[in-house]
Amino acid sequence: MKMTFVPQPIFHLAMMYNRLLMLIVQLLVVMYLGMEYQSGIRMKQFRHTQIGSLKEPSMEKCHLLFQDTAYRLMKYKKFSAGWNPELQIINYNHLKTINMKTIKIILLMAILPYVSVAQQYKSTESYIRFFSDAPLEDIEAVNEKGVSAFNVETGEIAFSIPIKGFQFAKSLMQEHFNENFMESDKYPRATFKGKISGYDQNKSGWQPGTANGTMNIHGVEKELKIDGELQISDGNVKIKSVFPVTVADYEIEIPKVVFYNIAEVVEVTINFEYAKN
């Protein structure tokens, strides 16, 4: 993966904060559970050693591995002095409950990430078109190689479009587009990362939604608000949008003397169809 150091927009920070918080909570929970679990195993083994026959507590006679556990347990149960044969029974019950809890929580935590994955949709089909309406010549290019991911639950959306995938009617125009305007060797993809809001994930049929996020074209990032429509049905999501892109915003130079003119604002159409990941 390429590392880039660009100032992160606010929603990135929020995500990073969430991630950090989750990490800390997990760390605490897992450390606690981990210790309980470990000592649980030890205590079970400890129980099976023939400690009952011992006349008095003797740490030296326990297996070295269990010394600290036994010692800790005695302190915990306030058996500060003397040896109590009841120890194993009390302890056994105590361990049983901890182990059940441990297993449940560990299972839950193991499942959690997959629960969120289930809400993620990946594009199966795409259609991206740009259209420039200029006095001399209309220019149109279509790309079917874009990919996208969408999280219905959170509204997060990202798409990535390979510039070289744009097909023009005129092959020379396509070459100029790649070589001179988009510099697709240097900037092979146009990407968008953001969040769609204003939709109801339980509603069927087309409904409006607004995506707020960062568009990256020609290596230039720009905050953008895109209005579109989406359709959510079981296991299938469709998104469509038509929005203007101002060529100059992305530092794409259009020479004054070209034999075909490109409009300063081009119309971009995006269609994505998603299936559950």
Next chain:
Amino acid sequence: MRKINPNSRRILFSIGILLLFNLSTMAQDDLLEMLEEEQEPESTPVSATFKSTRIINGHSIETRKAGSMEVIIQHRFGRINSGIENFFGLDEAYIRIGLDFSLTDKLTVGIGRSSEKATYDGFLKYKFLEQKSNGGFPFTATAFFSAASDTRDRPVEVDFKHTLSYVGEILIARKFSPGFSLQMMPVWVHRNLVETPEDVNDVFALGIAGRQKISRRSALTFEYYYQFNNTTDSPNYNSIGLGIDIETGGHVFQIHVTNSRGMIEKEFIADTDGDFWDGDIHIGFNLIRVFQLKRDGKPPKPMEGY
């Protein structure tokens, strides 16, 4: 909560579990990162090694996409050292008009007529290897074959076959960076009839050419052909050319200086009589206009249900 016992095994165990859960969640966190991880860098054919199908006099490895037609007007003035009475060569003009048709993305046929020696020529050009990006194949190679007929009125009647000459050439080029490309081309020129008994019928030469972009729409080019075996009594020099490519939309405009008068391989490789270093330099230009005769098919339709 029980007091944490600093047992290293426990901590390791905890961190192990923690990592196990977090690795899976982290990877899914950023949708864009996830997408980009999945998109493997494609190895696509490198485009625009040269901006035009010609470098200066000779061909580049480029072939146009299927269905395009190129109209090419090549023009050379006279020698700049011919003095004011010839207006430094601008009074004279040598011209070749050509039409190139791209039958497929890799196969181009062309015809042309040169004013120099009233020559008709035709060629076939086939790109058989393509340089690919992202560690793919390292160079592009194009095979070139042409035949030309010199139709000048001669004092002595000659058979048609004696007017013919052939050129076989392998063009090998690599685009080293978006701005810099280099081409090598071994050439064989065969002339059915030569002027003097000293002239050889088969000339072998090695050409080298390059392009360096100087701005987004212009580039410097050079071209040089070294002849291995052409011995003749008449002046014979290796062809040198220096030029500038200017791209303007559907046109490519090339302006250059060269010591060659002819604009077909047989002429400029084996029959250049100007000494570049003595000022036998021709200012010239190529004007290339590309027309799309047949479109690649209709653009894809929007998806169903949108």
